[in-house]
Amino acid sequence: xxxxxxxxxxxxxxxxxxxxxxxxxxxxxxxxxxxxxxxxxxxxxxxxxxxxxxxxxxxxxxxxxxxxxxxxxxxxxxxxxxxxxxxxxxxxxxxxxxxxxxxxxxxxxxxxxxxxxxxxxxxxxxxxxxxxxxxxxxxxxxxxxxxxxxxxxxxxxxxxxxxxxxxxxxxxxxxxxxxxxxxxxxxxxxxxxxxxxxxxxxxxxxxxxxxxxxxxxxxxxxxxxxxxxxxxxxxxxxxxxxxxxxxxxxxxxxxxxxxxxxxxxxxxxxxxxxxxxxxxxxxxxxxxxxxxxxxxxxxxxxxxxxxxxxxxxxxxxxxxxxxxxxxxxxxxxxxxxxxxxxxxxxxxxxxxxxxxxxxxxx
Amino acid sequence: xxxxxxxxxxxxxxxxxxxxxxxxxxxxxxxxxxxxxxxxxxxxxxxxxxxxxxxxxxxxxxxxxxxxxxxxxxxxxxxxxxxxxxxxxxxxxxxxxxxxxxxxxxxxxxxxxxxxxxxxxxxxxxxxxxxxxxxxxxxxxxxxxxxxxxxxxxxxxxxxxxxxxxxxxxxxxxxxxxxxxxxxxxxxxxxxxxxxxxxxxxxxxxxxxxxxxxxxxxxxxxxxxxxxxxxxxxxxxxxxxxxxxxxxxxxxxxxxxxxxxxxxxxxxxxxxxxxxxxxxxxxxxxxxxxxxxxxxxxxxxxxxxxxxxxxxxxxxxxxxxxxxxxxxxxxxxxxxxxxxxxxxxxxxxxxxxxxxxxxxxx
Numbered sequence: 001x002x003x004x005x006x007x008x009x010x011x012x013x014x015x016x017x018x019x020x021x022x023x024x025x026x027x028x029x030x031x032x033x034x035x036x037x038x039x040x041x042x043x044x045x046x047x048x049x050x051x052x053x054x055x056x057x058x059x060x061x062x063x064x065x066x067x068x069x070x071x072x073x074x075x076x077x078x079x080x081x082x083x084x085x086x087x088x089x090x091x092x093x094x095x096x097x098x099x100x101x102x103x104x105x106x107x108x109x110x111x112x113x114x115x116x117x118x119x120x121x122x123x124x125x126x127x128x129x130x131x132x133x134x135x136x137x138x139x140x141x142x143x144x145x146x147x148x149x150x151x152x153x154x155x156x157x158x159x160x161x162x163x164x165x166x167x168x169x170x171x172x173x174x175x176x177x178x179x180x181x182x183x184x185x186x187x188x189x190x191x192x193x194x195x196x197x198x199x200x201x202x203x204x205x206x207x208x209x210x211x212x213x214x215x216x217x218x219x220x221x222x223x224x225x226x227x228x229x230x231x232x233x234x235x236x237x238x239x240x241x242x243x244x245x246x247x248x249x250x251x252x253x254x255x256x257x258x259x260x261x262x263x264x265x266x267x268x269x270x271x272x273x274x275x276x277x278x279x280x281x282x283x284x285x286x287x288x289x290x291x292x293x294x295x296x297x298x299x300x301x302x303x304x305x306x307x308x309x310x311x312x313x314x315x316x317x318x319x320x321x322x323x324x325x326x327x328x329x330x331x332x333x334x335x336x337x338x339x340x341x342x343x344x345x346x347x348x349x350x351x352x353x354x355x356x357x358x359x360x361x362x
Numbered sequence: 363x364x365x366x367x368x369x370x371x372x373x374x375x376x377x378x379x380x381x382x383x384x385x386x387x388x389x390x391x392x393x394x395x396x397x398x399x400x401x402x403x404x405x406x407x408x409x410x411x412x413x414x415x416x417x418x419x420x421x422x423x424x425x426x427x428x429x430x431x432x433x434x435x436x437x438x439x440x441x442x443x444x445x446x447x448x449x450x451x452x453x454x455x456x457x458x459x460x461x462x463x464x465x466x467x468x469x470x471x472x473x474x475x476x477x478x479x480x481x482x483x484x485x486x487x488x489x490x491x492x493x494x495x496x497x498x499x500x501x502x503x504x505x506x507x508x509x510x511x512x513x514x515x516x517x518x519x520x521x522x523x524x525x526x527x528x529x530x531x532x533x534x535x536x537x538x539x540x541x542x543x544x545x546x547x548x549x550x551x552x553x554x555x556x557x558x559x560x561x562x563x564x565x566x567x568x569x570x571x572x573x574x575x576x577x578x579x580x581x582x583x584x585x586x587x588x589x590x591x592x593x594x595x596x597x598x599x600x601x602x603x604x605x606x607x608x609x610x611x612x613x614x615x616x617x618x619x620x621x622x623x624x625x626x627x628x629x630x631x632x633x634x635x636x637x638x639x640x641x642x643x644x645x646x647x648x649x650x651x652x653x654x655x656x657x658x659x660x661x662x663x664x665x666x667x668x669x670x671x672x673x674x675x676x677x678x679x680x681x682x683x684x685x686x687x688x689x690x691x692x693x694x695x696x697x698x699x700x701x702x703x704x705x706x707x708x709x710x711x712x713x714x715x716x717x718x719x720x721x722x723x724x
Contacts (some may be wrong), residue, residue: 079441079444079445079448080445082441083441083442083445086441086510086516086517087510087511087512090510090512090513090516090684091512094683094684095683114480117519118476118480118508118517118518118519119516119517120516120517120518121505121507121518121519121520122519122520143483145483146480148448148449148452149449150449150452150453151452154448154452154481154482155448155480155481155482156480156482156483157479157480157483157484157519158483158484321456321457322452322456
C-alpha cells in the first residue's frame with residue numbers, strides 16, 4: 001500500500017492507496033476512534049457490487065454497518081436528498097456513536113461530506129471512493145457540495161475526511177467510459193503540476209485504461225500526492241495555490257451545466273474544458289501550438305472527447321457567468337504556461353473566451 | 363459604545379454594543395471589506411420596524427441592500443426554508459460581491475449563519491440582533507443551526523460572523539415577554555460565570571426589564587464579554603469550556619420540543635431548564651437549598667416561569683434522549699456548584715433526572 005498524508009495540523013489525515021486497501025478499513029477506524037456505528041452512504045450499484053467487502057472489513061473490527069442508498073445521479077447532490085439523508089441519519093443515530101462513510105463516486109462523496117459536515121455541526125467521515133475520478137481527485141481535500149438549480153456546487157463546506165481508502169481493486173467494475181473520465185483528471189494533474197506524470201500517462205495510458213495494477217496504482221498515488229500537497233498548503237483556496245486545481249473546470253462546469261449534466265460526464269467536460277483553457281493560453285501567447293497538440297493528443301488517445309457536440313454556445317456563456325469562483329463581475333481562469341506550469345488570469349476579454357469555446361464546439 | 367473582541371486569530375471579530383450602534387454599520391462593513399451588496403435576511407415585523415434605519419446606515423456607505431423575509435417562527439429554521447433562501451440568494455448574487463446580514467432574533471440569526479456558511483462554501487456575514495436573547499447570547503459565537511423534525515439544532519456549522527452590532531435601541535419595540543426571555547440567558551451567565559452580574563441583576567432587573575439605557579447596555583455588554591471569552595477559548599466545544607453555556611439548555615431544549623415550540627419560548631424553557639439543573643445539583647449535594655432559592659427568586663421576579671405547565675413528563679424524557687450533546691448512551695449535564703461556578707457530570711441516574719423534572723412540572 002502507498003500511504004500519503006494530507007498535512008493540516010490537528011486535522012491531518014491519510015490516504016491509503018492500493019489493491020485490497022479496503023481490508024484495513026476497520027482497523028484504521030478503530031485506531032482513529034471515529035465511532036462504533038458506520039452510516040454508509042452509497043448507491044444501489046455499488047452496494048450490490050462491493051457492500052460485502054466493506055461490511056466484512058468493518059465487522060472484523062466489530063463496527064456496526066448501516067447502508068443508506070441514494071440515486072446514482074448528479075440529482076442526488078440536491079438539498080432535498082441531503083435533507084432526506086439527514087433525517088434518516090438522525091433517526092439511525094439515536095444513542096449511537098455514529099460516523100459517516102462515503103462509499104461511491106463523486107456524487108456520493110460530495111453529498112456524504114456535506115451531510116457529515118452539518119449533522120450535529122460535524123461528525124467524522126471516511127471517504128472510500130469507488131471511481132477513478134473520486135480516487136484521483138474528489139475524495140481528497142474536503143470540498144463537499146450540493147447543487148442548486150442555478151449552478152453546480154453552489155452549496156457546501158470545506159470539511160476534511162478523517163481517512164481516505166482508495167482501493168484500486170474496486171475500479172475493476174467500472175465501465176471504460178468511467179475510467180476514461182477519471183484519467184481526464186489525472187491528465188489535469190500532469191498539465192498543472194507534473195511533467196513526469198504527464199509523460200508517464202503518454203507512455204502508459206493503455207495500461208491505465210486496462211486498470212493494470214502497477215499503472216493504476218501509480219496514477220492514483222501520484223495524483224493523490226499532488227492534491228494532498230496543494231490542500232496542505234491552501235486548504236480554503238485563500239492563497240491562490242488550490243485554485244490551480246480548477247484548471248479546465250471553469251469551462252468544464254459550464255459545459256456540464258449547459259449539457260444538462262447528461263451530454264458530458266465530469267471527466268469528459270473537464271477534458272474539453274482543459275482544451276478551452278489551452279486555447280485561451282495559446283491565444284495569449286502563454287503556450288506554443290505544440291504544447292496544445294501534445295495535450296490534445298493524450299486526451300484523444302485516452303478516448304476522451306476534444307470537442308463538445310450539440311451544446312449551444314449561448315447556454316455555455318450563460319452558465320459561465322454564474323461561476324462561483326468569479327468575484328463580482330470579473331472572470332477568472334487557470335491557464336497553462338507549459339506542461340507542469342500554470343498562471344491565473346482575471347478579467348479575460350469575453351471575445352477571447354468565446355473564440356476559444358467556439359474552437360471546441362462541434 | 364462598548365467594543366468587545368472575540369479572539370480567534372484571523373477569524374477574530376468585534377461586538378459593538380450601545381444605543382445607536384447600528385449607525386456605524388456601513389463604515390464597519392467598508393473597513394472589513396465584506397462586499398458591496400448586503401443580502402439581509404429578516405422577518406416582516408423587523409423589516410417594518412427597523413429596515414429604514416438599517417438601509418440608511420448601509421446606503422451612507424454606498425452598500426446596496428436587498429431584503430429577504432422569512433416567517434417569524436421556529437419553523438423558518440428548516441432545511442426547506444434554508445433551501446429557498448439559498449436559491450433566492452444565488453439568484454440575487456449573480457455578478458455581485460455579496461455578503462449576508464442576519465437582521466432579527468435567534469431564528470433569523472441561526473438560519474442566516476447557516477446560509478452564509480454553506481453558500482459557495484462560505485460568504486461573510488454580520489449579525490445585527492434585534493432581540494435581547496440574540497444580543498446577549500445567540501448572535502455571538504458562530505453556532506448556526508437548522509432543526510430536523512427529530513430534534514432542534516441537529517443541522518448546522520460553527521461559522522463565525524465578521525461583526526456583531528448590538529444596538530440596544532432596537533430592543534424598544536420588543537414585548538415584555540421577549541425581554542423577559544432574553545433576561546433568562548442573562549441570568550444564566552450570572553449563574554455559570556459571574557456572581558457580580560447575578561447580584562447586579564438582582565438589584566436592577568426592573569431597570570433592565572424597562573430597557574433603561576444604562577442597565578440594558580450593561581447587561582448586554584457583560585454577557586457578550588463572558589460569551590466572547592468562552593468562545594475565544596473553546597470555539598468548537600472541544601475542551602469542555604464552551605459546554606458550560608449549555609447550562610439549563612439540556613432540559614430546556616427538551617421542554618421546548620415537548621411543548622411543540624409554542625408552549626414555552628426559548629428563554630422561558632431555559633429558565634425552567636436551569637431550575638431542573640439546579641434541582642439535580644441540589645440532590646447531588648453540589649449546592650445548598652439557599653442557592654436554588656436565590657436563583658429561583660430572581661427568575662420569578664423577572665416574571666419568568668419556574669414550572670412548566672401542561673407538558674407531559676414522558677414527552678420531555680423522550681426529547682431528552684435525543685440531545686445532540688449526549689455521546690452514545692451517556693447523558694451529560696452542566697450543573698451548578700454555586701453562583702458563578704459549574705461542574706459537568708456525565709451518566710446521571712435517570713431516576714434523579716426524572717425526580718428533578720417532576721419538581722418543575724405543574
